[in-house]
Amino acid sequence: MKQKNGYAAAVVFIEGTLMGSGERVVTASRRLGLEPILIASNLAPYEYQGTCTKCIECDTKNYAHVSDIVNQLTGYFHIKGIGTTSDFGLEVAQIEAKNRGLPAPDGVALAACRSKAETRRLLPEISPGNYVLNSPEDIDPIKHLLSFPLIVKPDSLNGATGVASCASIEECKNHVGNLFELLKHLGTQRPTVLLESIIPGREYSVECFDGVAIGVTQVQMKIDSFVEIGHLFPAPLRGEDESMLRGYAEQALLATGLTWGAAHVQFRLEDGQAGLIEINPRLGGGHVPSIVEHASGVRLEEAYVRKICRLPLGDCLEPTKHDFSAVHFRTVNEQAVLRRISLDRALKSEGCVYAGHRGGVNTTWSPRGSNHDRVACAIAISTEAAEAERRAYAAASVIDLEWER
Numbered sequence: 001m002k003q004k005n006g007y008a009a010a011v012v013f014i015e016g017t018l019m020g021s022g023e024r025v026v027t028a029s030r031r032l033g034l035e036p037i038l039i040a041s042n043l044a045p046y047e048y049q050g051t052c053t054k055c056i057e058c059d060t061k062n063y064a065h066v067s068d069i070v071n072q073l074t075g076y077f078h079i080k081g082i083g084t085t086s087d088f089g090l091e092v093a094q095i096e097a098k099n100r101g102l103p104a105p106d107g108v109a110l111a112a113c114r115s116k117a118e119t120r121r122l123l124p125e126i127s128p129g130n131y132v133l134n135s136p137e138d139i140d141p142i143k144h145l146l147s148f149p150l151i152v153k154p155d156s157l158n159g160a161t162g163v164a165s166c167a168s169i170e171e172c173k174n175h176v177g178n179l180f181e182l183l184k185h186l187g188t189q190r191p192t193v194l195l196e197s198i199i200p201g202r203e204y205s206v207e208c209f210d211g212v213a214i215g216v217t218q219v220q221m222k223i224d225s226f227v228e229i230g231h232l233f234p235a236p237l238r239g240e241d242e243s244m245l246r247g248y249a250e251q252a253l254l255a256t257g258l259t260w261g262a263a264h265v266q267f268r269l270e271d272g273q274a275g276l277i278e279i280n281p282r283l284g285g286g287h288v289p290s291i292v293e294h295a296s297g298v299r300l301e302e303a304y305v306r307k308i309c310r311l312p313l314g315d316c317l318e319p320t321k322h323d324f325s326a327v328h329f330r331t332v333n334e335q336a337v338l339r340r341i342s343l344d345r346a347l348k349s350e351g352c353v354y355a356g357h358r359g360g361v362n363t364t365w366s367p368r369g370s371n372h373d374r375v376a377c378a379i380a381i382s383t384e385a386a387e388a389e390r391r392a393y394a395a396a397s398v399i400d401l402e403w404e405r
Contacts, residue, residue, distance in 0.1 A: 010035040010053065010077035011309055012070060014096065015060055015089030016046070019358045019377070020287040021301055022085045023048040028302040034309065035077060039069060041088075045359060061187065063092050070096060081309035085283055087158050090114065103310050105281060109257030113281040116194055117155050122255045126248055126276045128197040136177045139195075143169055146195065154179050155192035158280060159371040160226035165198070199277065201270025203228075204235055206249035207284055207292055209303055209317055211259030213246035215296065217288055219266075220389075222331065227373055230392065232326040233291045236385040237269075245274060252279055262304050264288065286371065287327045287354075287379060294325035294353055294381050295388075324385045325353075326392035329374040330399055332365040340402035341376070349395035351380040351388070357399070376401060 011034045016022030026048060029036040035053040043049060043057045054073075058065050073079060082097040082104070084090055090110060097104035112118045120127040131142055132155075152175045153163040162179050166172040176193055183191035203219035216237060220230030235242070249265040256279060264284035266277040283289050289300040297320030306313050339361060346355035357376035359365070367373050376399045380391030 007076065007078040008035050008053075009033065009080045010037050010073070011081045011083070011305060012037045012039060012073065012079060012096075013089070014039045014066060014082065014084050014093045015086040016040070017085045017285055018045050018047070019356060019374075020085075020285065021283045021289050022046070023051065024290065024301045025083075025085055025283075025305055026051050028299070028305045031302070032305060032309075032311065034080060034305070037073065037077070039066060047358075047360065060089060060092055063095060066092055066096060067099070070100070080311075081305070083304065083308040085285075085304075087114075087280070087282070090281060097308065103260075103308050105260045106257050109260075110281050112256040113258050113263075113279040114156050115192070116153065116278055117192055119252070119256060119276065119279055120194075123252055123276055126252070126274060128199050128275050130194050130196040133176060133193045133195065134191075136173070136180050139173060139176055142195075146172070147197070148172070149198060151194075151196040151198055152176060152179065153194050153196065154183060155194055156188065157183075158278065159285065160228070161368075161370040161372070163226045163370075199268040199275035201268040201273070201275075203277070204237075204245055204267050204269055205231075205284055205288065206245050206265045206267070207233075207288060207300065208249055208253060208263040208265060209300065210261065210307075211250060211253045211263075213249050214298055214300070214317065215292060216242050216245050217284070217291070220328075225369060227331060227369065228286055228329075228371055229331060229374070230326060230328045230389065231286055231288055231291055232324065232385060232389055233288070233295045234324065236324075241269060241272065244272070245269065248274055248276070252276060261307050262300060286329070286374070287377060290354065291325035291327050291379060294379065295321070295323045297321045323381050323383055324388035325379060325381045326388040327377050327379045328389070328392040328396040329377045330396055330401060331373040332367050332375055334405065335364070335366040336403040336405045338363050338365060338375070338401060339404050340400065342400035343376075345398040345400065346378045346395040349378070349380070349391065349398060351382055351391035352378055352395040353381055354379040355395060355399060357401075 218235035264280040303316035378395035382388040
């Protein structure tokens with residue numbers, strides 16, 4: 001790409017997903033002639049460091065420190081954009097980009113999406129009944145109003161982190177206390193916990209860009225858990241159900257003001273009734289943009305890089321095919337050390353277009369009850385929805401993981 005003052009054009013990513021979009025936005029940046037730079041609190045888990053022009057480790061919660069590093073980078077690069085594919089980088093990337101006159105989402109809209117309590121307030125008609133707790137003691141005055149089972153979740157964390165179904169007031173109090181301890185440990189400035197009615201039905205997500213729905217993804221959940229172990233795009237829905245979810249997603253983004261860039265809006269749907277789970281002001285995780293591209297040709301990750309670098313979107317969001325693509329994940333179920341990984345058989349499976357893993361050999365894994373439990377995955381394609389799912393499951397099943405317990 002054209003240089004300014006002799007400096008190479010670069011894009012800075014502050015934190016990123018360890019699989020999927022984190023690596024794919026780096027690849028997209030290179031295709032566009034940009035030098036990708038990664039800034040992260042801990043670089044060790046990022047196995048795609050070698051594909052970045054530069055990797056810098058710093059406390060990304062310290063915004064002043066991040067700003068100093070970007071200032072230093074401007075002595076060597078022409079910074080065209082700043083972004084992230086991770087929840088942990090959303091606020092700092094937005095602030096750093098705005099302060100430098102670079103494209104970024106609106107800060108108020110970002111904050112509204114990051115707070116489930118605020119999205120519930122803005123969208124009561126499609127949200128579950130809920131109570132907001134600012135301390136563990138807030139549960140006592142309302143305990144007579146609660147109906148069990150109910151969902152307890154942190155206000156600002158994603159990826160199923162800290163989410164639990166509680167069947168009694170005792171379970172509820174215990175989990176609420178644990179969540180406030182977790183939020184304190186994470187340094188959350190205003191820790192908040194939500195108690196919510198259970199939303200019935202299957203989970204779906206609507207992938208959006210610039211406030212417009214691109215398509216609907218079907219989600220597969222682990223039994224008795226909130227961990228997502230599979231995605232299928234496009235979701236095989238009735239036309240009216242798909243239209244409803246698309247419409248609700250666009251309504252949600254308009255209400256929060258998030259009409260810039262990527263968004264991943266999650267719902268549950270049953271018998272024509274939908275309930276909002278959360279709005280993620282970023283690209284979908286779990287390889288969702290990848291299966292969108294394999295199924296439709298829509299290049300969400302490239303569109304995101306173009307957006308943050310003020311480049312024309314071109315035909316990124318135009319579908320070029322109409323297939324189905326699915327991803328299936330292998331998860332950790334007990335504490336163990338991963339001693340060996342082989343993707344060979346998965347990559348030879350029918351319809352498999354990708355197989356990958358997170359973390360290397362000799363990594364110790366412990367189940368956390370969140371999407372962090374996902375160890376490896378496979379992506380497959382087909383002209384039929386059910387066959388795409390079957391192929392992804394079959395390929396993931398033959399990923400060779402050798403554990404030492």
